[in-house]
Amino acid sequence: MPSLGADMDAGTIVEWLVHPGDAVRRGDIVAVVATDKADIEVEVFDTGVVDEILVPAGESVPVGTPLATLRSEGAAPTTAPVPAPVPAPGEPAAPAEPASPVEPGAPVAHTRSRASVSPVLRRLAKHLGVDLATVTGTGNDGAITRADVEAAAGSRAPATDATGTQATGDRAAAMRDALAALMARSKREIPHYYLATDVDFSRARDWLDTTNATKPVTERLLPVVLILKSVALAAGEHPEINGTWVDGAFVPARAVNLGIAISLRGGGLIAPALADVDTKPLAQLAAELRDLVNRTRNGRLRAAEMSGPTLTVTNLGDQGVDRVFGVIYPPQVAIVGVGRITERPWAAEGMVGAHPVVTMSLSGDHRVSDGHRGGLFLTRVDHLLQTPEQL
Numbered sequence: 001m002p003s004l005g006a007d008m009d010a011g012t013i014v015e016w017l018v019h020p021g022d023a024v025r026r027g028d029i030v031a032v033v034a035t036d037k038a039d040i041e042v043e044v045f046d047t048g049v050v051d052e053i054l055v056p057a058g059e060s061v062p063v064g065t066p067l068a069t070l071r072s073e074g075a076a077p078t079t080a081p082v083p084a085p086v087p088a089p090g091e092p093a094a095p096a097e098p099a100s101p102v103e104p105g106a107p108v109a110h111t112r113s114r115a116s117v118s119p120v121l122r123r124l125a126k127h128l129g130v131d132l133a134t135v136t137g138t139g140n141d142g143a144i145t146r147a148d149v150e151a152a153a154g155s156r157a158p159a160t161d162a163t164g165t166q167a168t169g170d171r172a173a174a175m176r177d178a179l180a181a182l183m184a185r186s187k188r189e190i191p192h193y194y195l196a197t198d199v200d201f202s203r204a205r206d207w208l209d210t211t212n213a214t215k216p217v218t219e220r221l222l223p224v225v226l227i228l229k230s231v232a233l234a235a236g237e238h239p240e241i242n243g244t245w246v247d248g249a250f251v252p253a254r255a256v257n258l259g260i261a262i263s264l265r266g267g268g269l270i271a272p273a274l275a276d277v278d279t280k281p282l283a284q285l286a287a288e289l290r291d292l293v294n295r296t297r298n299g300r301l302r303a304a305e306m307s308g309p310t311l312t313v314t315n316l317g318d319q320g321v322d323r324v325f326g327v328i329y330p331p332q333v334a335i336v337g338v339g340r341i342t343e344r345p346w347a348a349e350g351m352v353g354a355h356p357v358v359t360m361s362l363s364g365d366h367r368v369s370d371g372h373r374g375g376l377f378l379t380r381v382d383h384l385l386q387t388p389e390q391l
Helices: 119-128 146-153 170-189 202-212 223-237 282-297 303-307 371-385
Strands: 010-016 029-034 039-043 048-053 060-062 068-071 192-200 243-246 249-252 258-260 300-302 311-315 334-338 342-348 351-365
Touching: 039 303, 192 342, 192 371, 202 223, 202 351, 223 258, 223 282, 223 311, 223 334, 223 351, 223 371, 258 282, 282 300, 300 303, 351 371
Parallel strands: 039 300, 258 311, 311 334
Antiparallel strands: 010 029, 010 060, 029 039, 048 068, 192 351, 243 249, 334 351, 342 351
16 A cells, blocks of 8 residues: 555555456556545556455555565466365365356346445445445446446435535545644644745746747646746755655655645645656646646546655635745645735836736745745746746
C-alpha cells in the first residue's frame, strides 16, 4: 500500500485492474485505492507478470503492506494449487459439487460481492438511498461504478437528517478530519515565517491577450499558468524552498513538482502534484492543469500525483481573496499563496495609473530557509512575470 500523503495511514483496495498471469510494464495502472480524500489509481514500478494478489478488493490495510507480487517474464509461478481439505479420521468426505455445464459461446455470468464494492460508492449509495443489491454494474467484470449508482438514484433527492439538512457524506467529514490533523501537526512542528509582495501583472496580461487571440477558446492560457511556471522556475533556483523535511533533516527535491490546492465540489481540499513544471511548455502545462483539476474533482487521481508534491501553490484569486498566507503541507517546507488580480493604483516610470496587480505570498519553514532567502525567491518570481515571453 503506497503512502499517498503525510496524513494517510491506511487505504482500501477498491478494484484490481489486473489478474494473476497478466503482463505489466512500469507505469501501468494496476489497482484503485480509496483514501479519505479520493480514489487513487496505483501504478506498478516494475515490469513483469502478476504472480499473486495478496490483498483482495474491499480490504483495508496499513501503508507499506504488500498488495501483490510480480515475477519476471518466463519465470514459473510461485503459487501452487490449493489442495482439497483432508477430512478428519472417521469423518466422511464432503461430496464434490457437480460442475454446471456451459455450452461453448454461452455468456458467462460475473458475480461481484458486496465486499468488493468501493467504500466510497457504498457511502454514496447510502447517501442517495440506493440499494446496491439492485444495481447492475457496467464496469470491468460487472463492477459497479459511480455512474451506475447515480443512475440508480434517478431523480431522488439527497438524504437529509431529522432537521431537513442535507447529509454531507462520510468522505467529506473524513477529509476534513485528516486535513485538520495535518494542519495541526504543521503549525505545531513547523516554525513558519510569512512574506508577501505585490506583482505588477501588466506585461503578463498584455502578453496573454496577444497570445490567446490566436488560440481556440479551449486552448487559451489562464494567468495561473504563467504564475505556476514562474514559481517553478524560481524554486529551481532556490532549492531550499523546494523539498521535504524528513527524519530531522532537509532533503532537496530533484524536480519541481507543484502541489495544486484544489477545492472539491462536495467540500474539502486536496493538493495533487503537477510534475516537472519548470521544464514544460506553457501549452502543455495548461492542458495538464485542466486534466488534473477534472480528475481531482471526479475522484480519479494517480498515486504519484498524491505522493510527489515538493512545493504547494494555493490560489484563492478565483474566490475573490486579495491575499492568502497558507499553512505548509508536511513534509514540504514552503507554500506559495496567490490572490486575485485586481486593478490598483501603481507608480511606474514616474507615472501613476491603474495596473493589474496580484499579491503573492510565501509561507516558509524557518528550519530550512529564512526571510532573506524567501524574499529572493519572491523577487525572482516577480522578475520572471515581467518577461512572460521567456517562460
